[in-house]
Amino acid sequence: MNCAECEILLHALLDGELDAGHARDVESHAAACAACAEKLKSLRAMRQAMTGADLKGVAPAELRRRIEAALPPALPRSAPPRRQLQPSRRAFFGGVAVGGALSAALAASIVLTVFRGDQEATVADEVVSAHLRSLQAGHLMDVETSDQHTVKPWFNGKVDVAPPVIDLTAQSFTLLGGRLDYIDGEPVAAVVYQRRKHVINLFVAQRLGAAGAAVTARTIKGYNVRHWSEQGLDFWAVSDLAADELDEFVGKVSAALRPAGSS
């Protein structure tokens, strides 16, 4: 790699847009080239100063009120409980941060949102719809990489939680990438896996109420759907994989989510 190539890629490195191979190339070039190392350092310093500054600000309350007022009147259910739960979701993922124990290999999407227990059937339908949408050309992934350390940071700032991105390559479920999706109107993170030609969507959500629940199986429009919860999260896996293979996937994800040493 020469300095001209490195110049542009330094920014991509800084922005977390490089795959592991290119990131290594840039870093090793910068390690050997004082000029590029200096640029990287300078860029990082400015990035750090910008990250520390409040550049976004807050929209005026009056503006929010005006926009709300322009909407048709809302049904009173739902919204407030979700907002309250965001800090705990963050805390959960910050604390557990589902480490590198898992390896990547499902054609699946993981979607994180708040699924309310009282509308499980509706959510199941939405999950299958999201899966079907994802299969349309160009809709499967927003970030395409088999590197879990690229997928996970990609979700930063896009969803309220850091989704667990699990490497299941060793189990022959290949991590394809991730995307944003919407379930029940909530932005959610989708991590996409593949086994052979079969795409698996795994949706993960904040669980309201009960701490854990066993796996429930459904078949909707010919797609196998598995729903379970643990560690305060809801998981939905959707695929056209055979039922036993999807169960295997669920088992691997579930095992990987459990912190080592605990039950």
Added chain:
Amino acid sequence: MTGDGNAEQDKARRFRDAALPYLDDVFALARYLMRNAPDAEDAVQECYLRALRHFDSYRGPAMKPWLLAILRNVCNAEFARRGRLDVGADDAETEQTAEQQPMWQEAQASPEAGLLRRHDDETIRRLIAALPQPFRETIVLREVNDLSYQEIAAVAGVPVGTVMSRLARARAMLRSAWNAAEGSTAGATP
């Protein structure tokens, strides 16, 4: 499951839940594009009205870039209406000239390339707001709205390669304006 009578309310609820969490992001971009608060508020309100109108046809991929793309169109339409050149030929020329210049020559020429002046938040916001388009929107979408390159490309309607070169140029310009500006002692927080 929802009765016909509730359809509008249900849509409004889904829209509210999906779109309102990004109000701060939308407003921030509007501030940097319009460069003043009253114009920004008008643009944001128009953006949300348009978004609601098109919400039925919304298929993703993500709400935030979708809203920001609408906002950007609203702002550009407003500038076009005023007959201003903020997003027009002026900046196209700037971009062309800028992209022919080697990046980072300022930093290399400076003995303190690795050192960064301290600025308060207001000064940093002002420095960003002073950048010419399209570099301003590119760096704001990246640093303030936290979009990926691909999302920025979609919002701005340009290839990812263009996003990368604009971002590199934007940072070079910001970096040189940054150290040219007075340090934190001069800047008073409003």
